Amino acid sequence: MSDNDYIEKLWEIGPSMAEHTPHGKELGIKFVAVDKGRATMSLPYNIELIGDPKTRVLHGGAVTTLLDQACGLAAIAGFDEPRMCATLNLSIDYMRAAKPGKTIIAQAHCYKATKHVAFLRAVAHDGDETDPVATAQATFMATSMLKKGPKNG
Amino acid sequence: MVEQQRIIKALSQIPYSKMLGVEPIFIGEEFTLKMPYSHSNIGNPTLPALHGGAISGLMEIAAITQLFITTNGKSLSKPIGINVDYLRKGLPKDTYARAVVFKQGTRVANVRVRSWQEDYNKPIAVMHGHYLTDKAD
Numbered sequence A: 001m002s003d004n005d006y007i008e009k010l011w012e013i014g015p016s017m018a019e020h021t022p023h024g025k026e027l028g029i030k031f032v033a034v035d036k037g038r039a040t041m042s043l044p045y046n047i048e049l050i051g052d053p054k055t056r057v058l059h060g061g062a063v064t065t066l067l068d069q070a071c072g073l074a075a076i077a078g079f080d081e082p083r084m085c086a087t088l089n090l091s092i093d094y095m096r097a098a099k100p101g102k103t104i105i106a107q108a109h110c111y112k113a114t115k116h117v118a119f120l121r122a123v124a125h126d127g128d129e130t131d132p133v134a135t136a137q138a139t140f141m142a143t144s145m146l147k148k149g150p151k152n153g
Numbered sequence B: 001m002v003e004q005q006r007i008i009k010a011l012s013q014i015p016y017s018k019m020l021g022v023e024p025i026f027i028g029e030e031f032t033l034k035m036p037y038s039h040s041n042i043g044n045p046t047l048p049a050l051h052g053g054a055i056s057g058l059m060e061i062a063a064i065t066q067l068f069i070t071t072n073g074k075s076l077s078k079p080i081g082i083n084v085d086y087l088r089k090g091l092p093k094d095t096y097a098r099a100v101v102f103k104q105g106t107r108v109a110n111v112r113v114r115s116w117q118e119d120y121n122k123p124i125a126v127m128h129g130h131y132l133t134d135k136a137d
Helices: A004-021 A022-025 A061-078 B006-010 B016-021 B052-070
Strands: A032-034 A037-041 A050-052 A083-092 A104-113 A116-127 A134-142 B023-027 B030-035 B043-044 B078-086 B095-104 B108-116 B125-132
Touching: A004 A032, A004 A061, A022 B043, A022 B052, A032 A061, A032 A104, A037 A061, A050 A061, A050 B016, A061 A104, A061 A116, A061 A134, A061 B016, A061 B052, A061 B078, A083 A116, A116 B016, A134 B095, B006 B016, B006 B023, B006 B052, B006 B095, B016 B052, B023 B108, B043 B052, B052 B078, B052 B108, B052 B125
Parallel strands: none
Antiparallel strands: A032 A037, A037 A104, A083 A134, A083 B078, A104 A116, A116 A134, B023 B030, B030 B095, B078 B125, B095 B108, B108 B125
């Protein structure tokens, strides 16, 4: 697959992953950009995602979902050919509360992909990359494709 | 221990809990959080499978609610870090989560959560996390 075809395919997958999956749609996750091994998604502030009514800060679970989604797309984009992936492990550090009213942006990077496993790092911030809301480390596994047998799947 | 009504009320006031549609279940003093199947929690419509983020969200609410119970409902604990292992695909079925506080320090609590569907012995995901919390009096 040529680089152009690859990127084109990623830009087809990206929006459908973010906005057309029922749970992504429910939360309001938006596709921003995708490149080889990299993906960016955003989550506009939504009062329905508040985790603590006193502070009006978004629930950690919403940030987790955004990071999972961005990592998922970066993982797909991390293999030699785009491959569907399943989350194996997701580890998140919450540095600070996201500011109420602000859109959260998640940038994920697949820094290594073996034959079946993708290793990722991601950061979530609300405008300033150097002041993250949360960071994530994740591993994803490529799920075997139907047309290939288990030996080379 | 916090009265069940207070826990039900606290959960009903968290918008994110309402979005996931979670419901508390009490068996004696044991607390379980149920996430009834809802199409809006699906992450992959072709499989279909629940979104990993919805499963994680369920477990995070279970952890915070369990801490709310063990700290006598002082305040909602804030997450410091969580680590989730996804063990099985989340089927389009009701999902449950139960949290155990392994250690409660002065400021930080260590919590472990299991999530399952039809069979408790076949967890679909497990999580452990650290939370900033106020120690119970």
